[in-house]
Amino acid sequence: MRTSEQYLECLHAMKPNVYMGGEIVRRDDPRILPGINVMRITFDMASDPQNRELFTAESQYIGGRINRFCHVSHSVDDLLNKQKMIRTGARLSGFCIQRCMGTDTVNALSVVTKEIDEAHGTEYYQRFVEFLKNYQKKDQIAAAVQTDAKGDRGKRPHEQVDPDLHVRVVSQNKDGIIVRGAKEDITMASYCDELIVFPTRTLTEEEKQWAVTFAIPADWDNVYIINRANAPRERKFLKAPLNTYGSSDAMVIFDDTFVPWDRVFMCGEYDFAGGMALTFASSHRHSYCGCKPAVEDIIMGLIALSAEYYGLEGKSHIREKLAHLAGIAELIYAAGIAAAVESTKSSSGTQVPGTIYSNVGRRLAGENTYDSWGMVADVAGGFPVTMPFEEDYYDPKTGPLINKYTMRNPEVSAENMHRLQRTLSDYLSSAWAGVWQVADVHGGGSPAMETIAILNNYDFDERKKIVKRLAGIQD
Numbered sequence: 001m002r003t004s005e006q007y008l009e010c011l012h013a014m015k016p017n018v019y020m021g022g023e024i025v026r027r028d029d030p031r032i033l034p035g036i037n038v039m040r041i042t043f044d045m046a047s048d049p050q051n052r053e054l055f056t057a058e059s060q061y062i063g064g065r066i067n068r069f070c071h072v073s074h075s076v077d078d079l080l081n082k083q084k085m086i087r088t089g090a091r092l093s094g095f096c097i098q099r100c101m102g103t104d105t106v107n108a109l110s111v112v113t114k115e116i117d118e119a120h121g122t123e124y125y126q127r128f129v130e131f132l133k134n135y136q137k138k139d140q141i142a143a144a145v146q147t148d149a150k151g152d153r154g155k156r157p158h159e160q161v162d163p164d165l166h167v168r169v170v171s172q173n174k175d176g177i178i179v180r181g182a183k184e185d186i187t188m189a190s191y192c193d194e195l196i197v198f199p200t201r202t203l204t205e206e207e208k209q210w211a212v213t214f215a216i217p218a219d220w221d222n223v224y225i226i227n228r229a230n231a232p233r234e235r236k237f238l239k240a241p242l243n244t245y246g247s248s249d250a251m252v253i254f255d256d257t258f259v260p261w262d263r264v265f266m267c268g269e270y271d272f273a274g275g276m277a278l279t280f281a282s283s284h285r286h287s288y289c290g291c292k293p294a295v296e297d298i299i300m301g302l303i304a305l306s307a308e309y310y311g312l313e314g315k316s317h318i319r320e321k322l323a324h325l326a327g328i329a330e331l332i333y334a335a336g337i338a339a340a341v342e343s344t345k346s347s348s349g350t351q352v353p354g355t356i357y358s359n360v361g362r363r364l365a366g367e368n369t370y371d372s373w374g375m376v377a378d379v380a381g382g383f384p385v386t387m388p389f390e391e392d393y394y395d396p397k398t399g400p401l402i403n404k405y406t407m408r409n410p411e412v413s414a415e416n417m418h419r420l421q422r423t424l425s426d427y428l429s430s431a432w433a434g435v436w437q438v439a440d441v442h443g444g445g446s447p448a449m450e451t452i453a454i455l456n457n458y459d460f461d462e463r464k465k466i467v468k469r470l471a472g473i474q475d
């Protein structure tokens with residue numbers, strides 16, 4: 001397994017192809033660093049003997065312990081541990097732990113490449129296993145490169161005015177394929193090792209050119225990573241762990257990019273494009289059943305601590321909110337546990353989480369995002385979003401005055417009140433918070449996608465039969 005330092009060395013050795021704010025930057029740019037710091041958590045936890053059980057797993061492909069983020073689940077316990085690890089990781093980073101993007105992608109590929117081979121007599125699974133062995137040995141990080149530019153939402157890929165609006169194969173030869181197109185919102189693209197690219201939707205026979213799945217190193221030729229970095233506001237004086245973390249999301253453009261055959265895992269098998277998209281989505285929505293409870297944990301912590309510091313402890317509206325949020329957090333988590341327990345084994349041996357439970361869990365999380373943050377805004381009051389800048393708290397003239405008038409509970413030090421309110425400010429009113437609140441709605445597929453997955457897989461006829469029997473209706 002890699003250490004954080006070895007991961008950094010790999011990043012620094014990469015060819016610059018990350019563009020940000022009108023310039024090409026190296027992968028040690030300070031704006032990218034907060035996202036890298038989140039990745040470091042995943043290496044540091046795995047190398048800490050106390051967390052070894054949760055953050056590492058036994059590999060079926062190369063033998064020995066590997067980082068669990070590189071692991072393909074082969075049992076119910078693997079799925080339960082993945083979910084628990086993600087909740088633990090997201091509590092530490094204060095939001096998304098990000099690296100599960102790659103975990104869910106390799107899990108989906110391990111299922112679908114085998115299924116394509118079974119249907120079409122291809123050799124994708126073995127190719128993928130060779131890729132995976134190297135990925136696990138090197139303890140790599142992969143970005144899930146799925147969301148296409150998509151163009152007109154009301155039209156299919158082959159109906160768009162520009163065929164490049166979904167990533168497609170423009171030509172192929174004996175050595176590999178040439179791909180063109182753009183993927184959007186790709187988390188970690190600027191600090192991952194590998195980009196794993198796969199379809200965003202189901203495809204039809206006339207859409208074969210868009211049925212493509214492949215992996216390439218993130219600094220590969222003719223790949224442009226146009227990055228946007230986000231982090232809580234920088235602190236000058238009041239340093240805190242939360243303010244060392246952040247994320248990056250990028251537009252990833254493939255400008256006639258060559259991909260050698262040994263890295264191609266689907267090429268033209270349109271009948272498996274939807275399966276690839278949905279298998280990833282199901283696995284990723286299961287991961288959400290780990291990270292969203294962690295976000296609710298943070299929300300509950302912010303409310304409970306504010307209540308203590310403000311003199312509101314025990315007030316009925318606070319108790320009501322906390323009980324409601326505990327219910328949301330644990331029901332999402334319970335859906336993840338149920339998805340693990342109700343999982344099935346694919347023909348490749350990968351354990352696939354139950355679709356209904358991962359989708360209802362993810363849906364519950366998404367639809368409660370803004371309600372939950374609304375509760376924090378209610379309890380926080382207005383001051384955290386209008387509070388003076390940090391420097392004013394440390395100015396010899398204004399600092400003591402600010403501290404005097406921000407006191408609420410005399411048992412709480414001025415610094416701790418300042419810390420809480422500045423953290424509330426980061427979570428409620430920073431640009432970074434805005435990005436992550438939207439991610440909580442759209443990440444892993446917008447709410448309509450979960451609704452469709454539920455409607456397609458839930459047996460409503462069975463429910464009608466129950467009522468017919470109760471009502472004495474005989475067809």
Ligand SMILES: Cc1cc2nc3c(=O)[nH]c(=O)nc-3n(C[C@H](O)[C@H](O)[C@H](O)COP(=O)(O)OP(=O)(O)OC[C@H]3O[C@@H](n4cnc5c(N)ncnc54)[C@H](O)[C@@H]3O)c2cc1C
Pocket residue numbers: 101143144145146147150153154184185186187188249435436438439442443444445446447448449
């Ligand atoms: C912070 C963040 C990080 C992300 N990270 C990743 C990542 O790492 N990798 C990745 O691949 N993606 C990532 N995503 C993308 C995410 O998966 C998408 O945002 C999500 O799938 C929705 O797609 P969209 O943004 O194109 O929205 P759209 O699909 O355009 O949705 C907008 C609205 O249009 C509706 N709509 C769209 N099409 C139709 C239709 N045909 N019929 C009816 N209604 C329709 C939707 O239901 C929705 O209400 C990330 C997103 C965010 C915000």
